[in-house]
Each structure stands twice: as C-alpha cells, then as structure tokens.
Amino acid sequence: MVIARIKPIEEILGFISGKKSVLVVGCAGCTAVCLAGGQREVDSLIVDLKDNKGVIFDGYTMERQCEMEFVAELDHLIDGFQAVLSMACGAGVQFVAERFPGMPVFPALDTVFVGANREVGQYQENCRCCGDCQLAYTGGICPVALCAKGIYNGPCGGSRNGKCEVDEKTACAWCQIYERLKDQGRLDQIMNIKKPMKWKNQTQGTLVQRGYEKFQQD
Amino acid sequence: MKSGSNLEKVLNSGKFAVTAELGPPKGADPGVIKAKAGLLKGFVDSVNITDNQTAVVRMSSLSACALVSAGGFDPVMQMVTRDRNRIALQSDVLGAVSLGIKNILCLSGDHQCFGNQPYSKGVYDIDSIQLISTLKRMRDEKKLLDSDDTLTGDIGIFIGAASTPFSEPVEYRPLRLKKKIDAGADFIQTQCIYDIELFKKFMERVVDLGLHEKCHILAGVTPLKSARMAVYMNTRVPGVIVPEKLISRMEGARKGKGSEEGIAICCELIEELRQIDGVRGVHIMAIEWEQAVGDIVKKTGLFPRPKIRG
Amino acid sequence: MNIDTKKIKSMLDRKGRMKIFLSVCASCGACADSCFYYRNSGDPESTPSYKALNSLGIMFRKWKKLDYDDLTAMKKLIWGKCVMCRRCYCPLGIDISSAISWARTICRANGVYEDFSEGPSGIKDK
Numbered sequence: 193m194v195i196a197r198i199k200p201i202e203e204i205l206g207f208i209s210g211k212k213s214v215l216v217v218g219c220a221g222c223t224a225v226c227l228a229g230g231q232r233e234v235d236s237l238i239v240d241l242k243d244n245k246g247v248i249f250d251g252y253t254m255e256r257q258c259e260m261e262f263v264a265e266l267d268h269l270i271d272g273f274q275a276v277l278s279m280a281c282g283a284g285v286q287f288v289a290e291r292f293p294g295m296p297v298f299p300a301l302d303t304v305f306v307g308a309n310r311e312v313g314q315y316q317e318n319c320r321c322c323g324d325c326q327l328a329y330t331g332g333i334c335p336v337a338l339c340a341k342g343i344y345n346g347p348c349g350g351s352r353n354g355k356c357e358v359d360e361k362t363a364c365a366w367c368q369i370y371e372r373l374k375d376q377g378r379l380d381q382i383m384n385i386k387k388p389m390k391w392k393n394q395t396q397g398t399l400v401q402r403g404y405e406k407f408q409q410d
Numbered sequence: 411m412k413s414g415s416n417l418e419k420v421l422n423s424g425k426f427a428v429t430a431e432l433g434p435p436k437g438a439d440p441g442v443i444k445a446k447a448g449l450l451k452g453f454v455d456s457v458n459i460t461d462n463q464t465a466v467v468r469m470s471s472l473s474a475c476a477l478v479s480a481g482g483f484d485p486v487m488q489m490v491t492r493d494r495n496r497i498a499l500q501s502d503v504l505g506a507v508s509l510g511i512k513n514i515l516c517l518s519g520d521h522q523c524f525g526n527q528p529y530s531k532g533v534y535d536i537d538s539i540q541l542i543s544t545l546k547r548m549r550d551e552k553k554l555l556d557s558d559d560t561l562t563g564d565i566g567i568f569i570g571a572a573s574t575p576f577s578e579p580v581e582y583r584p585l586r587l588k589k590k591i592d593a594g595a596d597f598i599q600t601q602c603i604y605d606i607e608l609f610k611k612f613m614e615r616v617v618d619l620g621l622h623e624k625c626h627i628l629a630g631v632t633p634l635k636s637a638r639m640a641v642y643m644n645t646r647v648p649g650v651i652v653p654e655k656l657i658s659r660m661e662g663a664r665k666g667k668g669s670e671e672g673i674a675i676c677c678e679l680i681e682e683l684r685q686i687d688g689v690r691g692v693h694i695m696a697i698e699w700e701q702a703v704g705d706i707v708k709k710t711g712l713f714p715r716p717k718i719r720g
Numbered sequence: 721m722n723i724d725t726k727k728i729k730s731m732l733d734r735k736g737r738m739k740i741f742l743s744v745c746a747s748c749g750a751c752a753d754s755c756f757y758y759r760n761s762g763d764p765e766s767t768p769s770y771k772a773l774n775s776l777g778i779m780f781r782k783w784k785k786l787d788y789d790d791l792t793a794m795k796k797l798i799w800g801k802c803v804m805c806r807r808c809y810c811p812l813g814i815d816i817s818s819a820i821s822w823a824r825t826i827c828r829a830n831g832v833y834e835d836f837s838e839g840p841s842g843i844k845d846k
Contacts, residue, residue: 253828343518348538350649388535
C-alpha cells in the first residue's frame with residue numbers, strides 16, 4: 193500500500209492563504225488505511241484548520257482519488273470553492289487536479305513510500321517501484337528499498353552488529369539477506385556477480401496489462 | 411602489464427608495496443595538495459586520493475590525482491558510486507586515463523547522510539563490484555557497459571577494490587572479496603587492521619580460496635593519535651576492531667606522547683602483517699597526518715622504496 | 721447517534737439510475753463468480769448482488785426509516801466483505817461496484833465508515 197503522512201499544518205495553511213472557501217477531499221483507499229487521509233483525518237484536519245477564521249471548510253471523502261469515476265463525484269460539489277486540499281497520495285492529488293484544471297489543488301499529505309502495515313499506525317517501507325523485482329535472489333528482502341545504498345552485491349563495509357551504517361536502529365538489509373539465504377541453504381544465489389541494473393523506471397511510466405492492449409487501441 | 415603503473419610494477423616484482431592516503435582539501439588551493447604530497451615523497455609507491463570521503467565536499471579526486479601525477483607520483487584514484495551514475499563514472503575514467511592516471515580504486519562510498527550535504531540524492535546507479543567489472547570491460551574489451559562501440563586509445567587501468575574483513579557477516583567477507591576479484595580487481599586495500607589474530611583467520615580463508623594468487627592484497631593500517639581515537643575507531647567505525655590491549659597501551663602513553671605510541675603500534679602491526687601469507691603490502695591511512703607516513707616507513711625498514719624500470 | 725435521512729434522500733436522488741439498475745437485478749448469481757471474495761469464502765453474503773441490494777438497495781427502499789444501526793450493519797457488509805476492486809460483472813450491465821461505492825459514500829456522510837486505527841475489520845473479525 194501507498195503510505196503517506198500529513199504535512200505540517202503551517203505548510204497547509206500557507207497553501208490556502210487568502211482562500212475564502214476550501215474543500216478538503218479525503219481518500220478512502222491507501223491513505224485512509226495508513227491513517228493519513230481518510231474520512232477521520234478529513235474531519236480532524238478541518239477542525240485544525242477552522243482556527244483560520246472567516247474561511248469556509250467542507251469535507252468529502254471518496255472511495256479513492258486514483259480512479260476518475262470516483263473523482264467525478266466532486267463535479268457537483270466543487271463549484272463555489274476557491275481551493276481543494278487533497279488528502280490522497282501524489283497520484284490522487286494529480287487526478288483531482290486533472291479533473292478540475294481551473295481549480296488550485298493542494299496536497300495535504302507527503303507521500304512517503306510503498307510499504308506494509310507492521311502494526312496499526314506503524315508502517316515499514318518495502319518497495320521503491322524499481323520496475324525489475326529482485327526479491328527472487330535476495331530471500332524476499334528488497335536491497336533497493338531496504339539498503340541505504342540500494343546495492344546489488346552487498347553488504348558494503350558499513351554493517352555493524354547487523355545494523356546499517358546510517359542508523360544503529362536500522363537493520364542492514366544485506367546482513368538479513370545473507371542470514372535468510374543461509375538458513376534456506378541458498379547462499380549460491382549471492383555468490384555470482386549481479387550485473388548493473390537496467391533501470392526501467394527512468395521514463396514516465398504507463399502500463400497496459402496483457403490482454404488489454406487491443407481494448408486500448410479501440 | 412595491465413596499466414604499467416608504479417604500483418603494479420612494484421607488486422609484480424614481488425616487493426612489499428607501500429601506499430598511503432591523501433585527502434584533497436576543502437578548497438581550490440593546489441598548494442595544499444603539493445604540501446601534503448611533499449611529505450610522502452619517496453616513502454610510498456603510490457598515493458590514494460580519496461573521493462569526497464565521509465561524503466564531505468572536497469576538491470575532486472580526479473583533479474587532485476592530476477596534480478600529484480604532475481608532481482611525479484603514481485596516484486590511485488578513488489572512485490565512489492555514490493555521486494555519479496554510470497555515464498559520469500565511465501566518462502571520468504576515460505578522462506583520468508587520458509591524464510596518465512593508471513590506478514583506480516572502486517568503492518561504494520560513505521552514505522551521503524554523513525557529510526556536509528546530508529540531503530543530497532544518492533546515486534548508486536551501480537555498486538562497487540559493478541564498477542570493477544565496468545572498468546575491466548573498458549580495459550580488456552575497450553567497451554562501455556551495454557555498448558559494443560569500441561573505445562579509442564589505450565585504456566590501461568590497474569583496478570583496485572576495498573575489503574572490510576571484520577564487518578558482518580564476517581564469514582561472507584572472504585566470499586565477497588572473491589566476487590570483487592572475479593569482477594576484475596587486481597589489487598585490494600583493506601579497512602584498517604588492528605586485530606592481527608582476527609585478520610590472520612580472514613587471510614587463512616582467503617588463501618584457502620586461492621584469492622591471494624589472483625590479486626595483490628594490501629593490508630590497511632591507521633596510526634592512532636590518542637586513546638580517544640582508539641576508542642572511537644573501535645566503537646564507531648564499522649569494520650574496525652581495536653583490541654583492548656592496544657587501547658590500554660594508548661591510555662598508558664605519557665601526556666603528549668600519544669602519537670609516538672600510535673606510530674610504534676603501527677610499526678609493530680606492519681611487522682606482523684608482513685609475516686602473514688598472502689599480504690603483499692600495506693596501505694597507510696594516516697588521517698590528516700601525512701607526516702607520520704615517512705616515520706613509519708623508515709622505522710619498518712621499508713625505506714627506500716624500490717625503483718623499477720620498464 | 722442520529723443520521724440525516726434528508727441528506728440520504730438527496731444523495732439517493734442524485735443516483736436515480738442506480739435505483740432502476742438494482743430493480744432489474746434478476747438474482748441470477750452470475751456476478752458471484754466474478755468476486756474473488758465470494759470465490760474464496762463461498763459465503764453467500766459476499767455475492768456482489770447481495771452486497772449491493774442489502775446496502776444501497778435497502779437505502780432506496782426504506783430511506784425514511786433508516787437508523788444508525790442499519791448503516792452499521794451495512795458497514796460490515798460493504799467494507800468487511802468488499803475491497804472495491806471493481807471487477808464484479810453483471811450480464812445485465814448493472815454497475816454493482818458503483819452501487820456499493822455510493823452506499824459507502826452515504827454511510828460516510830453519516831459518520832459510518834471503516835476506522836483503520838483499530839486495524840482492518842477483516843482481520844479483527846477472525
């Protein structure tokens with residue numbers, strides 16, 4: 193899931209400074225699950241922003257902002273507002289902005305990573321969307337997302353007591369990879385040199401799933 | 411001969427090699443480089459020029475190499491993959507070779523969060539092992555990564571790599587060293603060694619794997635200046651273990667005599683390292699203390715340095 | 721807890737088309753196979769048509785008499801047994817997921833929604 197966190201309130205207030213009416217738009221998808229931008233957070237952001245006297249706030253939460261059919265629910269609501277604060281990930285904010293090109297749409301969240309729910313309220317980064325999954329040979333531990341240098345032939349010399357040189361609380365991903373492969377009897381997986389990555393995420397991504405190409409051309 | 415560098419010649423001749431480290435200045439004054447190099451003149455076979463070490467911006471390794479090269483030194487250009495992608499790395503390798511730089515040491519580099527630009531975007535397009543194989547391809551096949559176009563000119567490079575024997579997982583380190591050698595490393599410089607017994611165990615494994623015959627291994631040493639530095643190295647620097655007895659020796663040194671004791675310890679370590687099977691030289695990393703190098707080299711009988719023709 | 725039935729009515733009125741759609745559901749069950757939730761659980765309440773008829777369908781039928789408990793009961797169905805993947809298929813062309821989605825939106829407008837701060841309900845119920 194996409195993980196996000198709310199921006200500092202001062203930054204949000206800066207975006208909407210001078211606006212007389214603001215629509216706060218929540219997303220009931222990923223950002224609701226990670227407790228950053230669902231209905232609950234829309235309500236509490238409006239409470240926080242209401243100190244800002246003389247400005248009219250309203251809230252609306254849709255299923256997800258990354259689907260145009262849901263974004264379209266705003267069509268009849270948006271008139272009369274001078275700005276929209278989107279509480280979706282970066283994809284959702286852009287879809288809302290695309291739907292209403294004349295309307296200033298501001299992000300209320302910082303989208304931080306693709307991660308997993310470790311515990312309620314606690315999330316861990318797991319994926320950098322590199323476009324060429326390496327987990328097969330690394331024992332299911334991602335060297336791109338979890339190694340500070342994102343190296344393919346680790347560990348570098350910076351591991352200390354199984355921790356990463358950047359932070360003594362953060363595990364060294366390559367130490368973990370080594371241990372897991374060792375336990376599975378698969379150390380041969382990291383004995384050969386892994387060749388330089390052919391980066392495929394350096395141009396604007398679009399994806400049409402197999403079987404849908406024909407549909408796309410119509 | 412792969413490069414004809416002085417370091418390569420000394421190592422091929424079977425003589426015990428001595429290299430040292432020189433950190434470029436935080437500024438544009440070539441005089442600093444010349445002064446530091448002057449302190450090393452005649453005491454080393456080759457001098458490593460660090461590449462923005464600890465992620466602090468300094469004069470580039472390439473230009474500092476060109477400066478010491480003009481001063482008659484054989485530089486080892488250190489190259490980290492933190493700051494440049496494969497386009498810039500390969501381009502700088504061609505530029506370095508054209509300037510007469512013959513030794514290149516491939517590293518991943520300290521993470522950018524440690525330096526004075528902590529919010530920079532780390533590149534790490536390729537890692538140190540991939541850089542080694544890239545250099546080997548450029549030298550042996552005259553080709554760039556993923557390209558079949560032939561490069562012009564002679565590309566002689568003596569390819570170096572680092573090894574940190576005591577970083578975890580310790581039992582994987584000799585195998586990772588093997589990966590570096592398989593990738594094309596001609597020489598290895600290790601992280602600084604203080605614990606001889608542990609290092610002997612590492613080298614036994616290296617010799618068992620036959621790696622010492624495929625590649626020249628130089629053991630790293632760093633003279634201690636004080637007991638505080640010994641403790642710091644032991645607890646804070648990954649892959650460095652300073653045995654308790656060396657820390658007590660530094661603590662026992664009389665006031666103002668810490669650096670003397672540090673140099674004495676360093677000389678003893680070198681004597682012991684020379685006896686270890688598979689060790690072909692030492693790499694003296696006297697951090698911002700280039701004056702110490704001459705002392706150490708003289709006291710260990712490694713002076714004068716061999717002059718090898720051809 | 722009070723709910724605003726007038727607001728519900730006005731929201732329902734905006735989707736009059738959905739009322740017609742739901743009224744033509746023949747309960748043929750063809751949509752069941754398109755729902756991974758149903759296919760995995762075999763639970764008849766997971767059938768897309770069941771979920772739509774017992775949320776938005778009920779809202780259309782008895783909007784005036786709806787109370788908070790009704791919406792809470794729907795919540796278990798339309799959040800607990802649907803991930804809004806939108807792959808449900810109806811041979812009559814009923815847009816089932818839009819109906820469920822609109823039921824969710826109406827619930828949210830009345831303060832009934834999934835609170836993830838207590839963990840995902842699907843896991844909690846087990």
